[in-house]
Amino acid sequence: MPFFGAHESVAGGLHLAFDRLRQVGGQALQIFTRNQRQWHPPPLTSEEISLFCQAWQESGLVPVASHASYLINLASGKPELIHKSITAFIEELHRCQQLGIAFAVIHPGSHGGDGVETGLARFTVALDQVLAATPPAVRVLLETTAGQGTSLGSRFEELAAILELSRFPQRLGICLDTCHIFAAGYDIRSQSAYEQSFAEFDRIVGIEQIRFFHLNDSLKKLARIK
């Protein structure tokens, strides 16, 4: 059986996310390990780490993923932003390792008008720099996106390209967001449409790559795939 859970707030302390999860009967957790609107959060204290680990034990060791800051754009063509993004994501993976979290979810970023191919190449080079500098215990999950503006990751082919281009494919996986794939043009409204979309995912990316789902309703309509 899959584990069904929620993204929970860490307001007041990281460990409090487990209490919030228990209140909704969750069996899996996603959190921000930091204020996700800040570039440089203060380092974790040993007290924060031990409270988190204790609460996690008490939860029965539910699966936990961290979601990276929305500020990070590893596909940017701007040197300053790329540098800040790499540093911030390295810090994020270190925080995950300190907390024992095995999965870090990230959006494949935005190419800023330079084109999908250029963006994917830049993303993978930056991602590989992060992976080379961080402990192998943490797996990076590429999240499917809705493809708004110049964001990458809305086509299954784009996710497959990152897995192929990276020097560290064994440290990668996918977080599949139902709202995002739907808004990107993959129909999942009926059993047959769902089966067709997932067969396509399996053929292009590989179903075994999916480690987490974000189950979200979609405000947007099904897009027509370009």
Ligand SMILES: [Zn+2]
């Ligand atoms: Zn996300």
